[in-house]
Amino acid sequence: MxxxxxxxxxxxxxxxxxxxxxxxxxxxxxxxxxxxxxxxxxxxxxxxxxxxxxxxxxxxxxxxxxxxxxxxxxxxxxxxxxxxxxxxxxxxxxxxxxxxxxxxxxxxxxxxxxxxxxxxxxxxxxxxxxxxxxxxxxxxxxxxxxxxxxxxxxxxxxxxxxxxxxxxxxxxxxxxxxxxxxxxxxxxxxxxxxxxxxxxxxxxxxxxxxxxxxxxxxxxxxxxLKAMIGTEMVVVQARDAEGLAARLRAEMGLAVRCIGDEVRLEETENGESLPLLERILDRYRPDIAAIAIKQPGLDDVFVHVTSKAVPDHALALELRKAAS
Structure with a gap:
């Protein structure tokens, strides 16, 4: 139409x-x-x-x-x-x-x-x-x-x-x-x-x-669109989000995104999130203000897609994967 x-x-x-x-x-x-x-x-x-x-x-x-x-x-x-x-x-x-x-x-x-x-x-x-x-x-x-x-x-x-x-x-x-x-x-x-x-x-x-x-x-x-970022998310609110994100990448090899005061591990499947949450808490509890497991909503998709932290070529690849 x-x-x-x-x-x-x-x-x-x-x-x-x-x-x-x-x-x-x-x-x-x-x-x-x-x-x-x-x-x-x-x-x-x-x-x-x-x-x-x-x-x-x-x-x-x-x-x-x-x-x-x-x-x-x-x-x-x-x-x-x-x-x-x-x-x-x-x-x-x-x-x-x-x-x-x-x-x-x-x-x-x-x-x-x-x-x-x-x-x-x-x-x-x-x-x-x-x-x-x-x-x-x-x-x-x-x-x-x-x-x-x-x-x-x-x-x-x-x-x-x-x-x-x-x-x-x-x-x-x-x-x-x-x-x-x-x-x-x-x-x-x-x-x-x-x-x-x-x-x-x-x-x-x-x-x-x-x-x-x-x-x-x-x-x-x-x-x-919600499926683009997994079935569950681990979301961490940190006093120094950029610093914690860098440590999670370097020390645990996790692919995380930093959005404001939040560190997000978005590409997780059901059953994976709780063990990850416990491991993160064990190692970085003093740096964490709050941590939660949540189902992605459209507001999370919006942040994921529009964040300038995502290079255009990487975003295009994610969208192609989601479409397939």
Missing amino acids: ITIENLSHTYPGTRKMPPRTAISDLTLAVGDAEFVILSGPNGSGKSTLFRILCGMTLPGGGMVRIGGYDLFAHPAKVRGIMGVVFQSPAVDKHLSVGENLKIHADLYGIRGADFTRRRDEALGWTDLDGRLDQKVDTLSGGLARQVELAKVLMTDPKVLLLDEPTTGLDPMSRRNFLAALHKLQKERGMTVLMTSHVFSEADDVDRVAIMREGKLLAYDTPAA
């Missing part, structure tokens, strides 16, 4: 700043009715990619097809099948819920009985019953987000793009919003591409894409 091939974009430089490459030869495909989360550290190119997919920025090169249409040759066709929820609110907080929905429907030529039907259908999953006349600025953050999604759903999009839609929501509102989004995505068969920094939001999606410095570093199912 979304096909990106060899996409590149460089922001021009100024007298004070050199040109900056935001996206570099990016190729990515999102299947029909898939739910994909896109993540990456700040400056990874996510925002630029999102702007390109929304038709707000023309790239320096490459091809994008959405729903079979060339985004740059037929932008109106793409807009007709796509809905967008931006990170910043895109509703008028001084208008009522009903007025915001009516304005959006008017932009798409949805009027009369068709508007009423679509509005009621779009509101069916929400907690906005009886609030059509209430101004948006009197709603909670979670309810205001529901207005945004309901507004987009009135046009029955085949493709839905969301840019960190849960930013600013409390944990309960975030959970409810995502539960509704997953339910609607499955019921309507929508293709969803959503940017997020919250990895608990990615456990139930079809695939996760991770970018760094404009490049796609990993793209697979949550389970496959």
Whole structure:
């Protein structure tokens, strides 16, 4: 449903700043009715990619097809099948819920009985019953987000793009919003591409894409990505993490990674971690603040993949091994 091939974009430089490459030869495909989360550290190119997919920025090169249409040759066709929820609110907080929905429907030529039907259908999953006349600025953050999604759903999009839609929501509102989004995505068969920094939001999606410095570093199912770094991890918090990591490499021959104040032994199998933990404790207890065995999560995958401590050639090899 979304096909990106060899996409590149460089922001021009100024007298004070050199040109900056935001996206570099990016190729990515999102299947029909898939739910994909896109993540990456700040400056990874996510925002630029999102702007390109929304038709707000023309790239320096490459091809994008959405729903079979060339985004740059037929932008109106793409807009007709796509809905967008931006990170910043895109509703008028001084208008009522009903007025915001009516304005959006008017932009798409949805009027009369068709508007009423679509509005009621779009509101069916929400907690906005009886609030059509209430101004948006009197709603909670979670309810205001529901207005945004309901507004987009009135046009029955085949493709839905969301840019960190849960930013600013409390944990309960975030959970409810995502539960509704997953339910609607499955019921309507929508293709969803959503940017997020919250990895608990990615456990139930079809695939996760991770970018760094404009490049796609990993793209697979949550389970496959977690399997990249073993079934268990030994994680050590140390007073001198770099020093302990160097000693573990030199004295025990362990392949460890140092991330902040943590030393990680990631490539372990079930049953290997406990003996390793005991050996490390026996030799280095005075240097250890805390030590644990944990199952890798997507946040661990993110650290593993995006850490600049991993040379690009070594990361590429790991990804090839994981794919095979």
